[in-house]
Amino acid sequence: MSARTRTGVLVGCVVALLLTAWYLGVREPPSSAGSPTGTVRLGPEPGEDVAAYLARVPATLPPPGVAVPALVQLAEPVTAAEAVATVAGTTPRTAVFRVSLPRVQTALRFVGLEPGVPIDIALDSACVRAEQAAGADAGRLPGRVGAVAAVEATELASPSCRCVLALLVDADGAALAAVATRPGVRAVEGAPAGTVEPALSPLLPEQARRVEPVPDDGPVPAS
Numbered sequence: 001m002s003a004r005t006r007t008g009v010l011v012g013c014v015v016a017l018l019l020t021a022w023y024l025g026v027r028e029p030p031s032s033a034g035s036p037t038g039t040v041r042l043g044p045e046p047g048e049d050v051a052a053y054l055a056r057v058p059a060t061l062p063p064p065g066v067a068v069p070a071l072v073q074l075a076e077p078v079t080a081a082e083a084v085a086t087v088a089g090t091t092p093r094t095a096v097f098r099v100s101l102p103r104v105q106t107a108l109r110f111v112g113l114e115p116g117v118p119i120d121i122a123l124d125s126a127c128v129r130a131e132q133a134a135g136a137d138a139g140r141l142p143g144r145v146g147a148v149a150a151v152e153a154t155e156l157a158s159p160s161c162r163c164v165l166a167l168l169v170d171a172d173g174a175a176l177a178a179v180a181t182r183p184g185v186r187a188v189e190g191a192p193a194g195t196v197e198p199a200l201s202p203l204l205p206e207q208a209r210r211v212e213p214v215p216d217d218g219p220v221p222a223s
Contacts, residue, residue: 040191042071042168043201044211050203053187053211060190064174069093070190072179073166073202076100080123083164086182090171092119096202097130098165099152103218106152108165109133110200127163131156138223150223166202 044053062068072087077100097109111126111133113119134156137149155161171179173190180188191198206214 040195040198041201042069042189042191042198043073044203044207046211048211050207050209050211053203057187057189058180061176061180061188062173062190062193064177065172066193067170067172068190068193069168069170069195069198070176070188071166071168071198071200071202072185073187073189074164075184075186076205077162077165078184079160079162080120080127080164082162082184083123083167084120086184087119087167087169087179089175089178090169092122092167092169094168094200095123095126095130095164096166096168096200097127097156097163098204099134099155099161099163100205101148101151101218101221103215104148104220105214105216106148107134107137108202123164127156127161130163144220147220147223151221154223165204166200168198168200 044050061070070090072090074083074086077098078086083095092113095111095113097111099106109130111129113122113126117125131153134149134153138146138153140146141149156163169176169179176188176190179185187203203211204214
């Protein structure tokens with residue numbers, strides 16, 4: 001067999017292998033089901049019908065004895081003490097703070113809770129960090145956005161601030177089902193088993209019909 005013939009045979013084999021790999025890839029695309037970390041989102045989808053979302057979340061809760069991360073979403077922001085009572089029986093991991101202002105868009109502030117610390121102390125500490133973040137935003141952001149952040153910082157500094165909108169907790173299905181029945185709880189959405197750090201996008205109180213941006217045409221109060 002000449003060198004030219006051998007080269008032709010090798011090229012033909014390579015082409016055949018590439019075509020086979022392409023065909024198998026089309027027939028059997030790679031599965032992403034085994035990598036939930038960083039890919040799971042808790043909360044409604046943008047533009048989603050709120051009633052449809054609230055109807056589907058109960059099915060996300062695991063059976064009793066199976067623990068998963070879950071997003072506890074409140075109908076209105078509450079104080080830290082009220083939040084502690086609402087999620088009793090679970091292990092809170094992250095608090096979502098939001099200062100509510102009429103017809104003014106305010107930030108969602110996600111603050112991790114210190115592990116191994118009593119939940120009331122951890123939540124108070126998280127609120128201080130949310131206040132500090134708002135204060136930093138007020139100092140660096142211009143115009144309306146900075147003015148809103150200044151008001152947020154002032155509100156978050158108050159011990160009576162009703163600023164806890166949602167919490168990411170770890171709990172089994174029985175505990176999550178109990179939380180879902182408590183006053184002020186709007187929705188509890190569980191993540192698939194094995195999820196480590198889900199993305200969070202809680203439902204806002206103003207979102208009653210569809211998940212859309214809330215109005216931002218109201219006056220900013222003095223800070």
